[in-house]
Amino acid sequence: MAEFIQEDKYVGKQILIDSDRLVFNGRNDSIFSSKNLFVFKTDGEFHINSKNNAFLNASKVYIGPIENGQDVNIPAVRSRELKLLLEDLIGALELFFQIQYPQTSGLMGPNPAVNLSLTQTILKDLAKIKVRLDEIDSKNVFIK
Numbered sequence: 001m002a003e004f005i006q007e008d009k010y011v012g013k014q015i016l017i018d019s020d021r022l023v024f025n026g027r028n029d030s031i032f033s034s035k036n037l038f039v040f041k042t043d044g045e046f047h048i049n050s051k052n053n054a055f056l057n058a059s060k061v062y063i064g065p066i067e068n069g070q071d072v073n074i075p076a077v078r079s080r081e082l083k084l085l086l087e088d089l090i091g092a093l094e095l096f097f098q099i100q101y102p103q104t105s106g107l108m109g110p111n112p113a114v115n116l117s118l119t120q121t122i123l124k125d126l127a128k129i130k131v132r133l134d135e136i137d138s139k140n141v142f143i144k
Contacts (some may be wrong), residue, residue, distance in 0.1 A: 002036040002037035003037075004037060005038055010062060034041070059114055063076075076143055077136075078138045079136050079138070082136065083133045083134075083136065086129075086133055087133065090126050090129060090130050093122075094123060094126055097119045097122050097123050097126075098119075098123065
């Protein structure tokens, strides 16, 4: 990662504009470019407004604060892969409780009726989770 040098510490060619407000308006488009590092810096809020879609193209995207000088680096969940994993897990649990649990020695216990009721409750809960898997998809944020 390129090192950011504060504008008052930088030695070399630079243009510094100090104003209460700057407005750049391109009638068709605007391009701001840098070879190494491009920084927007504010002590207040930062907004990106678009009437249409907003695209951020990068090999990695980090969102969130830096804590103690370190990136937090919590990876985002890819919902498609998470849903497939959860479907596999739910399927395995359903199979276990439908077929294996009543036939496993030692788990029937002194009261098989209680275990059967518990199994049916767990299977109903798994079915509820399975139906809701699409709810983990964000309607506004998409990761490719």
